[in-house]
Amino acid sequence: ALSSTGDQTAEQQVVLMTIHIAKGLEWPVVFLTGLEDGLFPSLRERDGQSEDAAMEEERRLAYVAITRARERLVMTHARIRRVWGEMRPCTPSRFLDDLPPDCLAQPRQRTHATARGPRIVDGNWQPPAASGQWKRGGRGGFGRGTGDDFDQRVQHDDEPVYRVDDGDQDRNQFAIGSTVAHSTLGPGRVVSVTGDGKDLKVVVDFGVIGQKTVYARYLNAGDDSLN
Known part of the structure; x- marks a missing residue:
């Protein structure tokens, strides 16, 4: 306070x-x-x-x-x-x-x-x-x-x-154009994907917020709130 x-x-x-x-x-x-x-x-x-x-x-x-x-x-x-x-x-x-x-x-x-x-x-x-x-x-x-x-x-x-290490991420979950959700940024659409496994990163268009690059482990794939 x-x-x-x-x-x-x-x-x-x-x-x-x-x-x-x-x-x-x-x-x-x-x-x-x-x-x-x-x-x-x-x-x-x-x-x-x-x-x-x-x-x-x-x-x-x-x-x-x-x-x-x-x-x-x-x-x-x-x-x-x-x-x-x-x-x-x-x-x-x-x-x-x-x-x-x-x-x-x-x-x-x-x-x-x-x-x-x-x-x-x-x-x-x-x-x-x-x-x-x-x-x-x-x-x-x-x-x-x-x-x-x-x-x-x-x-x-x-x-x-610098990132905390954790498990591999499945690249197939983040197809270009598919919808995802981030706990802070909200829903968005996948623009591109780079890297593999623990280094998998996704460029997401979050609408008014713009495009952000996020590690895949912080995204929930298959969010349908934009559909």
């Missing part, structure tokens, strides 16, 4: 609120979550604003969030998020690059190879040896994990897709 009465909270209580509502308030400890490009900053176009102006507005908002903490600030980002049924890697927010390294307390880190890019660090940020810049990458927070938790396959588009 959102709250605008953070200054009235008692001890041992957590208050969840937006950054806008938090303006003018302070706490000993603040958790700032979702620090990923695409979330914060949102990287979305705004009417009547240039890209630089929109970015600076969000940068000022980040400053507001950071300065709400009197003693301790914990900043987190996700390593992977589920988007339209697919596990996609996240890029840590570019705002993290603006933080002075000597102000950060880093948890113990270790690295592992990824399908794309130099490496991922299982901590918040990894300072390179000489450049003085902070490398992005790694899972936010204080948990531990490895890339072996997910089957990492690179899709030939803008970014790799």
